[in-house]
Amino acid sequence: MKKTTMGVISVALLALGLAAGIVMVPAKSARADEIPVIKDNFPDDNLRDWVLENYGDTLSDEEITNSEEIDISGKGIKDLTGIEYFTEIVYFDCSQNDISKLDLTTFHNLNFLYCSKTKITELNTSNNHHVQEIICIDCPLTDIDVTRSVILKVFDVESDDLIFVDLSMNTMLEKVSVKSDKFGGTIYLPPNVEELTVPIDWEMKILTKDKWFVKRTDWITDDPSGYAYADIVFQYDPTIKYYEVTVRIYATLVSAKYASCEIDGEYVYEAFLPQELSRTGEELTYNYRQEIPATGHDWGDWYVSRQATVNKAGEERRICRHDASHFETRSLKKLTPTPTKKPVATITLNKKNAEVVAGKTITLKATVKG
Numbered sequence: 303m304k305k306t307t308m309g310v311i312s313v314a315l316l317a318l319g320l321a322a323g324i325v326m327v328p329a330k331s332a333r334a335d336e337i338p339v340i341k342d343n344f345p346d347d348n349l350r351d352w353v354l355e356n357y358g359d360t361l362s363d364e365e366i367t368n369s370e371e372i373d374i375s376g377k378g379i380k381d382l383t384g385i386e387y388f389t390e391i392v393y394f395d396c397s398q399n400d401i402s403k404l405d406l407t408t409f410h411n412l413n414f415l416y417c418s419k420t421k422i423t424e425l426n427t428s429n430n431h432h433v434q435e436i437i438c439i440d441c442p443l444t445d446i447d448v449t450r451s452v453i454l455k456v457f458d459v460e461s462d463d464l465i466f467v468d469l470s471m472n473t474m475l476e477k478v479s480v481k482s483d484k485f486g487g488t489i490y491l492p493p494n495v496e497e498l499t500v501p502i503d504w505e506m507k508i509l510t511k512d513k514w515f516v517k518r519t520d521w522i523t524d525d526p527s528g529y530a531y532a533d534i535v536f537q538y539d540p541t542i543k544y545y546e547v548t549v550r551i552y553a554t555l556v557s558a559k560y561a562s563c564e565i566d567g568e569y570v571y572e573a574f575l576p577q578e579l580s581r582t583g584e585e586l587t588y589n590y591r592q593e594i595p596a597t598g599h600d601w602g603d604w605y606v607s608r609q610a611t612v613n614k615a616g617e618e619r620r621i622c623r624h625d626a627s628h629f630e631t632r633s634l635k636k637l638t639p640t641p642t643k644k645p646v647a648t649i650t651l652n653k654k655n656a657e658v659v660a661g662k663t664i665t666l667k668a669t670v671k672g
């Protein structure tokens with residue numbers, strides 16, 4: 303029961319986060335206090351030196367708020383851990399560093415991203431809905447997901463290992479330049495890109511929203527993370543191109559009736575995908591009813607609630623650990639009367655004190671023991 307309640311709270315919190323356009327970050331990124339610029343927070347020596355030089359030995363809320371532009375290009379940085387504290391970044395240039403990982407999760411306001419001449423293999427802007435420009439030349443990129451950066455205008459990527467890019471959701475693209483040594487790659491594009499450069503042997507497909515449909519919706523409500531979400535599987539018109547995309551939407555708990563010992567409960571979730579993130583170009587809302595089976599009682603031990611007597615049966619009782627008003631009883635048999643042994647009294651007279659005279663009456667006091 304307790305566990306279920308926790309799950310629900312997480313879902314509700316997440317829903318709030320999403321509504322505000324915020325994705326929750328680990329507690330480490332909490333800004334309750336100033337962040338010390340130490341190895342624990344910024345493990346890379348060169349990045350830490352750069353932060354120390356520009357911000358001193360602590361990082362305040364105000365400094366973070368004012369850091370919209372971060373240029374750490376060519377600083378010999380190998381690990382960007384710590385950069386996630388700069389949650390207000392609009393312009394980010396981390397080019398010419400030996401970084402192999404770029405986590406943009408906390409950069410909700412990111413507009414411009416420059417990451418050329420790095421070792422990153424993966425570029426994911428799922429939390430960066432405002433990105434307008436991405437330039438990432440001379441990187442070993444293999445995985446790119448910019449499908450949620452729907453106002454992207456410039457996409458300039460060059461990687462020897464790239465074989466697939468899907469830009470079909472980026473309907474505001476003006477300039478696309480993709481270079482790769484891989485032969486026979488595929489690129490999906492929106493209609494009307496003004497300036498387009500793609501490898502000559504690549505297949506170019508213009509995907510239009512009217513050819514998409516929702517193939518299936520999978521609900522996941524028992525994820526160990528405690529969050530509920532819907533995976534919407536979109537499919538492109540298979541007569542043109544067989545292509546499937548799964549878009550995950552975290553759900554909001556819209557109503558909750560908790561299960562009790564004997565009565566089933568019910569959670570109702572809602573998942574909403576705004577128009578701009580929907581492959582079909584239409585906003586989508588899905589509801590899901592999850593039945594929560596009654597928990598059953600969790601009985602404690604039997605205890606005697608009324609002692610049995612010879613005249614009346616007794617009672618034993620046990621109480622439910624979930625709800626003290628739930629109890630069960632069973633009776634205890636009346637006690638059977640058993641005859642007591644005839645008392646035997648022994649009287650010993652102390653001749654010295656007792657005045658025993660024949661024919662005279664004396665009074666004896668006796669105490670019955672046992």
Ligand SMILES: [Zn+2]
Nearest residue numbers: 563599622628
């Ligand atoms: Zn109960």
